[in-house]
Amino acid sequence: MARFTFHGGIHPYEGKESSKDRPIKQYLPKGDLVYPLSQHIGAPANAIVAKGDTVKVGQKIAEANGFVSSPIYASVSGTVKAVEPRRVITGDNVMSIVIENDGKYEEVDFPEPKPVEVLLKEDIIGMIREAGIVGMGGAGFPTHVKLSPKEPDKIDYVIANCSECEPYLTSDYRKMIEQPEKLVEGLAIILRLFDNAHGILAVEDNKPDCIKILKKLTADNNRISVATLKTKYPQGSERQLIYACTGRAINSSMLPADAGCVVNNTDTIIAVYNAVKEGRPLMKRIVTVTGDCIKHPQNFSVPIGTNYAELIEEAGGFVKEPEKIVSGGPMMGFAIFDINVPCTKTSSALLCLSHDDVSSAVETACINCGRCVEVCPGRVVPSRLADFAQHKDKEAFEANNGMECCECGCCSYICPAKRQLTQSIKSMRRMILADRKKK
Amino acid sequence: MKEYMEVSSNPHVRSRVTTSQIMFAVVIALLPATIYGIIRFGWYAALLVLVTVGTAVLTEHLFCKIMKKPSTIKDGSAIVTGLLLALNLPPHLPVYIAILGAVFAIVVVKLLFGGLGQNFMNPALGARCFLVISFAKYMTNFDCDTVTGPTPLAILKEGGQVNVFDMVIGRTGGTIGETSVIAIVLGACFLIALGVIDLRIPGTYLVSFAIFVAIFCPTGLIAYITHDSNVFIDWQYFCGQLSGGGLMLGAFFMATDYTTRPITKKGQYLYGIFLGVLTGLFRLFGPGAEGVSYAIIIGNLLVPLIEKITMPKAFGKGGEKA
Numbered sequence: 001m002a003r004f005t006f007h008g009g010i011h012p013y014e015g016k017e018s019s020k021d022r023p024i025k026q027y028l029p030k031g032d033l034v035y036p037l038s039q040h041i042g043a044p045a046n047a048i049v050a051k052g053d054t055v056k057v058g059q060k061i062a063e064a065n066g067f068v069s070s071p072i073y074a075s076v077s078g079t080v081k082a083v084e085p086r087r088v089i090t091g092d093n094v095m096s097i098v099i100e101n102d103g104k105y106e107e108v109d110f111p112e113p114k115p116v117e118v119l120l121k122e123d124i125i126g127m128i129r130e131a132g133i134v135g136m137g138g139a140g141f142p143t144h145v146k147l148s149p150k151e152p153d154k155i156d157y158v159i160a161n162c163s164e165c166e167p168y169l170t171s172d173y174r175k176m177i178e179q180p181e182k183l184v185e186g187l188a189i190i191l192r193l194f195d196n197a198h199g200i201l202a203v204e205d206n207k208p209d210c211i212k213i214l215k216k217l218t219a220d221n222n223r224i225s226v227a228t229l230k231t232k233y234p235q236g237s238e239r240q241l242i243y244a245c246t247g248r249a250i251n252s253s254m255l256p257a258d259a260g261c262v263v264n265n266t267d268t269i270i271a272v273y274n275a276v277k278e279g280r281p282l283m284k285r286i287v288t289v290t291g292d293c294i295k296h297p298q299n300f301s302v303p304i305g306t307n308y309a310e311l312i313e314e315a316g317g318f319v320k321e322p323e324k325i326v327s328g329g330p331m332m333g334f335a336i337f338d339i340n341v342p343c344t345k346t347s348s349a350l351l352c353l354s355h356d357d358v359s360s361a362v363e364t365a366c367i368n369c370g371r372c373v374e375v376c377p378g379r380v381v382p383s384r385l386a387d388f389a390q391h392k393d394k395e396a397f398e399a400n401n402g403m404e405c406c407e408c409g410c411c412s413y414i415c416p417a418k419r420q421l422t423q424s425i426k427s428m429r430r431m432i433l434a435d436r437k438k439k
Numbered sequence: 440m441k442e443y444m445e446v447s448s449n450p451h452v453r454s455r456v457t458t459s460q461i462m463f464a465v466v467i468a469l470l471p472a473t474i475y476g477i478i479r480f481g482w483y484a485a486l487l488v489l490v491t492v493g494t495a496v497l498t499e500h501l502f503c504k505i506m507k508k509p510s511t512i513k514d515g516s517a518i519v520t521g522l523l524l525a526l527n528l529p530p531h532l533p534v535y536i537a538i539l540g541a542v543f544a545i546v547v548v549k550l551l552f553g554g555l556g557q558n559f560m561n562p563a564l565g566a567r568c569f570l571v572i573s574f575a576k577y578m579t580n581f582d583c584d585t586v587t588g589p590t591p592l593a594i595l596k597e598g599g600q601v602n603v604f605d606m607v608i609g610r611t612g613g614t615i616g617e618t619s620v621i622a623i624v625l626g627a628c629f630l631i632a633l634g635v636i637d638l639r640i641p642g643t644y645l646v647s648f649a650i651f652v653a654i655f656c657p658t659g660l661i662a663y664i665t666h667d668s669n670v671f672i673d674w675q676y677f678c679g680q681l682s683g684g685g686l687m688l689g690a691f692f693m694a695t696d697y698t699t700r701p702i703t704k705k706g707q708y709l710y711g712i713f714l715g716v717l718t719g720l721f722r723l724f725g726p727g728a729e730g731v732s733y734a735i736i737i738g739n740l741l742v743p744l745i746e747k748i749t750m751p752k753a754f755g756k757g758g759e760k761a
Contacts, residue, residue, distance in 0.1 A: 012452055249754060250755045251756050252755070324445045324446075330451045335446040336444075337444055351451075358451060364514060368556055368698045368700075378754045379754045381702060381750065401752075412450050412453070413452060416456045416457050416458045420448075423447075423448045
């Protein structure tokens with residue numbers, strides 16, 4: 001039974017108004033493009049081009065390496081300059097293909113796609129896999145793996161995650177406003193894979209215009225409906241979203257398929273549409289460039305591999321000195337220290353803030369106020385888990401459901417003592433997961 | 440390119456609420472009761488409040504300096520402790536006793552156990568109980584020139600009659616801050632509206648205490664069934680018990696003290712019920728008329744146990760519904 005919400009969660013400052021009404025602008029970069037070989041969860045792709053090769057838009061430049069992996073396509077025409085480690089948003093140096101942009105954007109001949117009706121299920125999954133589609137909400141899990149559960153007949157719901165609960169982000173919102181037909185058709189394509197499934201477009205109630213458009217589009221469709229969810233972070237978190245839409249709850253050791261659900265993000269579903277309907281692989285994505293330091297906050301459709309510095313310039317540059325730049329939303333994104341990094345398949349936003357809440361906050365003693373417990377969507381006790389983490393007490397951490405934390409950051413956000421709760425819990429979880437792998 | 444920026448792990452935004460804001464909200468919420476106490480008991484009460492708060496803050500500052508640690512008085516918790524202690528003192532207490540109480544609250548109950556957030560007992564209540572034991576003569580003397588002697592609860596204990604309306608307003612004997620139900624509830628409403636406290640503990644505390652009284656008081660259910668009493672619940676007695684003594688101040692301001700109450704939701708309900716029953720036991724069957732302070736202190740000591748048995752279930756393991 002749908003509940004349209006979940007227990008816990010927070011209401012941070014949304015900040016969406018600055019970029020929400022700016023239509024998606026196509027941006028074609030002028031400088032080099034960088035394609036990290038690892039833009040997804042799973043094995044890094046294998047480069048199939050070498051220095052000196054000429055490439056065209058839409059040409060495959062890296063091959064998937066195994067089932068849980070994803071190929072990469074060139075989004076520009078030019079010459080391969082190097083295959084070398086380059087810095088990415090997380091600060092790591094990752095093996096990347098660097099392409100010198102010739103500015104012509106010459107395309108390969110995309111194959112004429114077959115009508116969807118004649119495609120078999122395996123064909124659709126194969127096309128999605130070949131198109132290099134991964135979860136574009138942030139996690140980057142290869143979509144074809146998500147769409148291949150053990151028992152496809154037991155999937156009851158395919159949920160389109162259109163909640164966009166992260167503050168500041170408007171890329172999904174713009175897609176829903178500008179290309180709602182593609183979203184609905186993309187979802188219909190995914191539904192072809194699951195005979196018994198019903199499609200749900202899950203939208204938060206702070207986007208009434210999207211709800212209206214999507215309801216109108218799906219009025220005659222008896223396999224797809226629109227669910228209006230309460231606006232609250234982290235409504236778009238997979239487990240919370242499934243619960244809000246279906247009333248089914250999964251814990252950290254279960255997969256959505258265990259609850260008969262498959263969840264995909266808005267942009268991912270539109271990428272599925274582009275791949276299956278138009279035969280075009282994943283080469284572009286929408287990036288919201290926003291924050292109070294940006295002169296003209298807006299939404300760009302950019303070729304993957306574009307340098308962030310170019311996007312900032314295109315948005316009018318800085319009006320204030322940024323204190324913090326985040327790739328992604330303020331709750332889940334990565335703080336970057338160098339803006340000369342490429343945009344990847346999972347880059348949803350570039351947020352430039354003139355004030356950093358974290359560095360200016362002084363951490364004081366926990367007063368046991370219980371706010372972290374109130375907001376925790378995982379229903380654990382973050383303040384205690386952070387204590388266990390700081391004391392390196394793995395047993396107590398696991399015994400108190402530490403592994404059920406989804407790292408959404410609500411506890412750190414709400415803490416009046418400004419403790420680094422999520423951060424402590426996160427490092428402990430990493431340590432335990434690493435231990436488990438060793439065994 | 441310039442060297443930018445702060446880099447840290449997500450999340451990158453924080454709510455504006457800070458510990459000191461919460462503490463000052465509590466101070467503001469205690470002001471109606473404080474002001475009423477001063478109006479009712481005169482300027483000596485004001486002096487006691489100032490001395491107690493001042494001593495608490497100064498003690499914390501000096502202790503931190505002696506221990507070579509950064510001073511923690513800015514968080515405002517010492518002000519709250521001092522004020523709460525002052526509201527729990529009789530209006531004519533010698534000043535040196537108040538000073539002693541404030542030093543005991545801050546040093547022995549709070550700082551020796553690790554300071555803010557680490558004490559296992561409410562500092563103000565710990566100090567009050569220390570004073571009651573050490574200076575029983577002064578701490579239980581509510582006589583004064585202008586106001587009548589015994590507290591309403593003492594009168595009820597002796598089987599006498601009380602004026603409930605006066606108790607709600609606060610025109611009775613008692614400690615500086617406990618007499619006026621209206622002033623206390625006003626402050627509590629402010630805290631509830633701000634989301635600083637919720638009704639879980641005060642609600643279960645008051646309701647369970649009321650039920651206990653309704654069953655066990657001299658005109659209660661048991662007495663009525665066994666024909667010891669002809670009336671079922673003497674309403675004057677019942678309302679007098681609810682509005683008398685430190686119950687309101689305790690339920691809204693002491694039992695809800697973050698540090699010394701359970702952090703789990705279910706634990707808070709359990710804690711409230713436990714306090715209500717214990718207060719009832721002390722008041723109806725104990726030797727004294729009062730019971731709130733001791734009930735809350737014993738409750739404080741049981742918090743680790745209560746938390747242990749009420750740890751919430753995680754999402755996806757049965758905990759998603761609550």
